[in-house]
Amino acid sequence: MKILTTVKKVVDVELNIHVKDGAIVEDGLQYVINAWDENGVETAVQLKEDSGAETTLVSIGGGDNTDVIRRCYAMGIESGMHIDDPALEKADAFIYARVLQKVFEAGDYDLVITGKQAQDTDNGQTGIILAEYLGLPCVSNVIGIEVLDDKHLKVSRSGDAGTEIVALELPAVVTVDVSINEPRLPQMRGLMMAKKKAIEKMDLTALGTSADEIGCAAPKSEIVAFMATEKRSGGRKFEGDAAEITARVVDLLANEAKVL
Amino acid sequence: MAKVLVVAEIKQGVLKGSTAELLSKAKAIGAQTAVVAIGSDIESLLPDLVGAGADQQYIADDARLALFSAGPFAACVVDAARQFDADQVWFGFSESSKAVAPRVAAQLDAACATEITDVMFEQGHIEVIRPAITNKVLQRVRINTERMVAVVRAGAFAADPELAGSENVVRLAPPPADLKAVIKELVSEAGSEIDLADADIVVSVGRGARNQDGVELVKALAEELNAGFGASRAMVDAGFMAHNKQVGQTGKIVAPTLYMAIGISGAIQHLAGMNGSKVILAVNKDPEAPIFNVADYGIVGDLFEVVPILRQEIKKIRS
Numbered sequence: 001m002k003i004l005t006t007v008k009k010v011v012d013v014e015l016n017i018h019v020k021d022g023a024i025v026e027d028g029l030q031y032v033i034n035a036w037d038e039n040g041v042e043t044a045v046q047l048k049e050d051s052g053a054e055t056t057l058v059s060i061g062g063g064d065n066t067d068v069i070r071r072c073y074a075m076g077i078e079s080g081m082h083i084d085d086p087a088l089e090k091a092d093a094f095i096y097a098r099v100l101q102k103v104f105e106a107g108d109y110d111l112v113i114t115g116k117q118a119q120d121t122d123n124g125q126t127g128i129i130l131a132e133y134l135g136l137p138c139v140s141n142v143i144g145i146e147v148l149d150d151k152h153l154k155v156s157r158s159g160d161a162g163t164e165i166v167a168l169e170l171p172a173v174v175t176v177d178v179s180i181n182e183p184r185l186p187q188m189r190g191l192m193m194a195k196k197k198a199i200e201k202m203d204l205t206a207l208g209t210s211a212d213e214i215g216c217a218a219p220k221s222e223i224v225a226f227m228a229t230e231k232r233s234g235g236r237k238f239e240g241d242a243a244e245i246t247a248r249v250v251d252l253l254a255n256e257a258k259v260l
Numbered sequence: 261m262a263k264v265l266v267v268a269e270i271k272q273g274v275l276k277g278s279t280a281e282l283l284s285k286a287k288a289i290g291a292q293t294a295v296v297a298i299g300s301d302i303e304s305l306l307p308d309l310v311g312a313g314a315d316q317q318y319i320a321d322d323a324r325l326a327l328f329s330a331g332p333f334a335a336c337v338v339d340a341a342r343q344f345d346a347d348q349v350w351f352g353f354s355e356s357s358k359a360v361a362p363r364v365a366a367q368l369d370a371a372c373a374t375e376i377t378d379v380m381f382e383q384g385h386i387e388v389i390r391p392a393i394t395n396k397v398l399q400r401v402r403i404n405t406e407r408m409v410a411v412v413r414a415g416a417f418a419a420d421p422e423l424a425g426s427e428n429v430v431r432l433a434p435p436p437a438d439l440k441a442v443i444k445e446l447v448s449e450a451g452s453e454i455d456l457a458d459a460d461i462v463v464s465v466g467r468g469a470r471n472q473d474g475v476e477l478v479k480a481l482a483e484e485l486n487a488g489f490g491a492s493r494a495m496v497d498a499g500f501m502a503h504n505k506q507v508g509q510t511g512k513i514v515a516p517t518l519y520m521a522i523g524i525s526g527a528i529q530h531l532a533g534m535n536g537s538k539v540i541l542a543v544n545k546d547p548e549a550p551i552f553n554v555a556d557y558g559i560v561g562d563l564f565e566v567v568p569i570l571r572q573e574i575k576k577i578r579s
Binding site for chain 1: 271292331356398399439440445455539555565569570
């Protein structure tokens with residue numbers, strides 16, 4: 001089984017993010033591997049260890065992605081490519097999916113694994129649109145994968161009414177949720193070894209396509225401005241005798257907030 | 261005039277409130293509206309579908325649609341969108357919607373915007389507002405295509421109680437099955453439990469509960485309030501709660517009228533899942549816990565002591 005897994009470098013959401021004049025203040029931001037993609041990488045590596053799958057990683061955009069890709073190598077991914085091109089600056093999910101389509105078609109893959117969304121846009125679209133473009137079956141929000149044979153997986157996804165069990169025929173696309181696994185921490189030795197591994201760097205031309213073919217000039221949607229979210233401020237905090245303050249708060253919930 | 265197709269949200273045979281909310285918003289912006297309902301044995305929902313306020317109802321009712329499968333569901337939405345000539349397709353916020361909306365957008369060559377909280381018709385184009393980066397910022401997004409598919413965040417639009425629809429039913433042909441991704445079974449942990457996504461009150465339990473006894477104590481409070489029962493990630497990771505009960509950035513996003521965070525410290529990850537709630541109550545023994553920075557009402561105390569009193573006092577006030 002040949003697996004293609006996608007990794008996006010995104011802003012670290014653990015840090016504060018400020019908005020000024022409709023844009024995000026770049027100063028002080030740090031970048032990390034998208035959390036859901038990290039689960040996708042772990043999924044791919046487990047399939048390599050348990051079922052002998054070959055693992056390839058692709059990362060699109062994001063400038064210098066060396067650290068992110070090396071981290072995935074240290075986790076056990078065998079080869080990786082980084083596609084970046086100035087034409088991708090305003091890429092939406094459809095454009096990312098078109099680029100991934102080109103990568104897929106050049107590689108004879110059986111399974112594409114993506115995180116279910118990226119924590120910078122929180123869109124949750126790219127993997128699903130890629131499957132549409134490729135005409136492949138797709139299961140999103142996947143929380144478990146079992147290999148049945150070379151051509152079939154048993155996949156579970158977290159749905160609205162419980163866990164949905166799906167028989168999936170390869171080639172296919174899955175997008176994974178964080179609850180699928182606990183990504184391993186790369187070890188020092190793995191990180192050292194990762195430094196020696198090559199990262200294939202490509203622009204759209206090297207990928208065998210062009211900005212025109214991908215439709216880079218015409219994103220279906222584009223962000224025109226960022227705004228700060230309305231900050232919630234803390235209200236009243238009560239300390240002291242538990243019986244007294246709890247009774248007081250229940251009264252406030254019922255008679256002031258009118259929500260009980 | 262814009263034409264908006266709303267995808268009806270049906271759970272366990274019941275039409276959910278988001279359908280009327282989305283139709284109300286569509287009507288408020290002067291659009292012509294239709295609703296598409298997909299499922300098995302849903303004929304009896306017709307009065308509710310008309311009542312939700314659409315001018316037209318598309319119904320795909322087939323035994324093979326009893327279990328959710330993104331491919332066939334998307335095919336039904338696309339069929340209805342083409343027949344109605346919709347320029348907008350709106351979904352309520354659910355896992356099924358998130359799986360179907362991008363497919364529909366790709367098939368209609370439309371833009372796709374998820375988790376929107378508002379939609380504006382500017383001169384000649386549409387703009388939407390949506391949270392991003394774990395709820396830390398809002399994006400204003402310009403839609404460059406004529407058609408848009410959107411998933412609307414829970415609680416973004418209010419239902420207009422005066423809104424009335426008219427009965428114009430179109431029955432859709434059953435869609436082809438997805439032979440390469442076949443839904444085999446639904447393992448339901450939820451059953452009769454209150455759905456977190458549309459509960460009026462949500463009670464969530466965190467690390468402060470320490471053990472199963474703590475979890476049961478908080479669960480009893482949730483049950484008495486007829487509330488959805490959720491958890492912080494720590495409780496899910498520790499195996500006390502099922503993963504589909506996790507409230508937070510990587511779990512469920514909820515926006516109830518009242519959110520009770522019991523023994524939850526308030527990590528950014530968790531706040532992202534509940535800071536759209538109308539009123540937040542926090543119970544935590546650490547007075548410095550970040551949850552108090554977002555809570556409207558905070559009780560500093562150990563939940564093992566506070567929750568029993570809370571249950572008692574709520575019973576008193578409700579009787």
